[in-house]
Every structure is written in structure tokens, then in C-alpha cells.
Amino acid sequence: GAGVSQSPSNKVTEKGKDVELRCDPISGHTALYWYRQSLGQGLEFLIYFQGNSAPDKSGLPSDRFSAERTGGSVSTLTIQRTQQEDSAVYLCASSLGSYAYNEQFFGPGTRLTVL
């Protein structure tokens, strides 16, 4: 079937605005992850979902960041009151389960630019 899809592919917003980033995982994948890639910090883990629950939110950089997953499928990452340091590529990945050897399949990412 289709791979992981993300929308939008690019988002330009003004500082202080809220943004929503969407991820559609591979059908049947119970685990979903968000990562962020920025010039200064490289690739960083943000949050992990198993089903609709998020047992690990340790990578979310501030309380302006939140995420949810519904129906064990689509996930939305929301950034409130965006700041320029939020500019990055946001990558979503999914896997069959959260077993250590489960391959994580990545989407193409959303490039967020905060002006």
C-alpha cells in the first residue's frame, strides 16, 4: 500500500500563529513517531504514539507543542504561537509495533518556516 504521507509539504507562517501538521501512517501500523530536523539540532525525537496513546512525549520542546492521534491512524502535531526557532522539517514515521527491531518508515516531511 501507500507509504507514510504528510501534509502540507511546506508551510510558511508568521511568528505567533498556530500551525497544524498532519501525518497519515501506513495502514495497520500501530506505532507512530514525530521527529524534527533542524540545522542547529539535527534529527530529534519529539513524541511516540502506540495506538492513540502517547506514552513518551519527552522530546516535545515546550508546552506550545502538542500532538494527538485518532482512530489509531492519523496524527496531528500542533504548534501554538510559533517562534522562529520552530522552523524545521517535521518528519513522521510509523512502524508495525514498537519492538526495537521494527523498521520505522518515514514520510517526506513538512518544511515549516516561521517568519
Place this chain on the structure above:
Amino acid sequence: SQQGEEDPQALSIQEGENATMNCSYKTSINNLQWYRQNSGRGLVHLILIRSNEREKHSGRLRVTLDTSKKSSSLLITASRAADTASYFCATVGGGGSNYKLTFGKGTLLTVNP
């Protein structure tokens, strides 16, 4: 936070040559994986090596793992222009998490035709 450090940061070679990239990490791991990224977008999984394995092959890729030195290497043989990309190592485990990928900073490989 970054777990691994790749070196070199950038590597430029001619088509047909071999490319070797190295990765070092800091904590104990469950497994180590290599990913490729084209044009700063989606990551493609290349190969996974478990902590009890020392070497693994997949096509033109050869990965080694030395847990005593906390290091891994990725060798791409007979490189092609299409191999031009950024390559990242990522570790799993070693901190109670069996799902979180902790990435290194990556090596930018350029293969000149």
C-alpha cells in the same frame, strides 16, 4: 540530544570508488541502523545491525559494529552518482527506550560521475 557522531561530515568521491562512513555513540544500544536522506526530506532505512552482530551485508552495503568501541561503519562499494545523499546512523535502546531512534549528525556523500 544527539547520540552519535558521524565522520566525516562530508565526503566526495568518484563513481566506482568505495565510500566509508563512521559513527560513534555514547550509551549501550539494542541495535544500530543506517538511513539515507535525499534533498533534506524523507529518510530511507538501509540496514539494521543488532548489538550481538559484528557485520552485516545488504547488496553493496556493508555495516560493521564494534560495541566495545561504541562505533559502527557503513561501507558503500562501487558507488554510483545516485548514492549522493546524506547518511545517518541511529541507535535504539540503551536508555530504557526500545523504539526511539537517536540520530547522529550525518555524513553528506557526494558521488561525482
